[in-house]
Amino acid sequence: xxxxxxxxxxxxxxxxxxxxxxxxERENSxxxxxxxxxRQEFEIQLLAGHYDLVVTDFDILGYQGLEVIDxxxxxxxxxxxxxxxxxxxxxxxxEAMKRGAADYVIKNPYHIRRLPMAxxxxxxxxxxxxxxxxxEQKLLRERNLLRTLIDNVPDVIYVTDLTGRFIASNAAxxxxxxTTPSQMIGxxxxxxxxxxxRATFTRMTRRWSxxxxxxxxxxxxLPFLPWTxxxxx
Numbered sequence: 001x002x003x004x005x006x007x008x009x010x011x012x013x014x015x016x017x018x019x020x021x022x023x024x025e026r027e028n029s030x031x032x033x034x035x036x037x038x039r040q041e042f043e044i045q046l047l048a049g050h051y052d053l054v055v056t057d058f059d060i061l062g063y064q065g066l067e068v069i070d071x072x073x074x075x076x077x078x079x080x081x082x083x084x085x086x087x088x089x090x091x092x093x094x095e096a097m098k099r100g101a102a103d104y105v106i107k108n109p110y111h112i113r114r115l116p117m118a119x120x121x122x123x124x125x126x127x128x129x130x131x132x133x134x135x136e137q138k139l140l141r142e143r144n145l146l147r148t149l150i151d152n153v154p155d156v157i158y159v160t161d162l163t164g165r166f167i168a169s170n171a172a173x174x175x176x177x178x179t180t181p182s183q184m185i186g187x188x189x190x191x192x193x194x195x196x197x198r199a200t201f202t203r204m205t206r207r208w209s210x211x212x213x214x215x216x217x218x219x220x221x222l223p224f225l226p227w228t229x230x231x232x233x
Contacts, residue, residue: 005123007033008051010042010068012061016084016107020055023112024119031116039063046075052123053080055115057107058092066092069099078130080122082115102126151181164188 007024011017017035024031034049036042039062046054056068063071069081080102085092093104102122105115150157151171159168169184177184177192184192 003030005031005052005119006050007031007053007055007119008036008042008045008049009033009055010036010045010060011057011084012037013057016057019107019109019112020084020115023115031119037061039068042068043071046072051079053082053102053119055082055084055119057084058089058096066096066099066101069096069101073100078126080126082118082122084112158184160188 009017009020011020014037017037021033021035024033034045034051036045039060042060054068054072056072058066060068066083069083072079072081081100083093083096083101083104084107085096085104086107089106096104102125103118105111105118150168153170154172156173156176157168157170158166158173161167165186165188166184167186169181171181174181174184179192
């Protein structure tokens with residue numbers, strides 16, 4: 001990668017701030033680091049700058065424990081945060097990940113060398129996630145547009161799967177079955193029109209001979225319907 005990365009680092013220990021700056025700026029010219037030594041400085045810098053990632057100690061003066069992670073995500077929900085922990089702080093690292101940290105790095109001269117790669121990986125994951133979200137949003141807009149176009153076509157349009165069940169249905173198709181497009185999904189032509197036939201024959205039996213067994217109609221049978229003097233189609 002040859003893109004410049006803007007990092008906000010918050011730590012109330014001057015030695016640790018220099019440790020991180022050395023690991024990033026001296027080892028890799030791609031990183032530009034802005035530091036904050038307190039909660040007040042951090043809040044000002046967070047709101048004033050456009051950062052790709054935040055690096056933070058797990059216990060900053062003015063914050064309770066990992067509260068700094070919550071604060072970052074209150075302002076910028078998608079901004080990655082990497083937490084620096086001391087040796088033997090596995091529980092803190094686990095808690096940081098649960099609270100939404102992108103990664104954690106042990107804060108000592110040996111392990112801090114992993115920080116540049118951890119930062120680039122976290123930023124790349126965010127980039128891929130953002131691309132996926134944009135693609136999904138674009139697909140949703142296209143589907144909604146297609147849905148609008150299909151529903152405004154007066155012709156019957158539908159799609160079925162290999163079992164004959166509707167997986168798409170437009171307004172004209174659903175109207176023919178006296179229902180809505182969403183209610184057509186997952187049903188077959190037999191499901192839909194059997195219900196219509198039953199309703200039709202039920203109405204007919206109210207006007208025709210009572211000799212027709214009601215159970216025959218409800219079971220989908222098509223009995224012989226004798227004509228009565230008062231009956232009419």
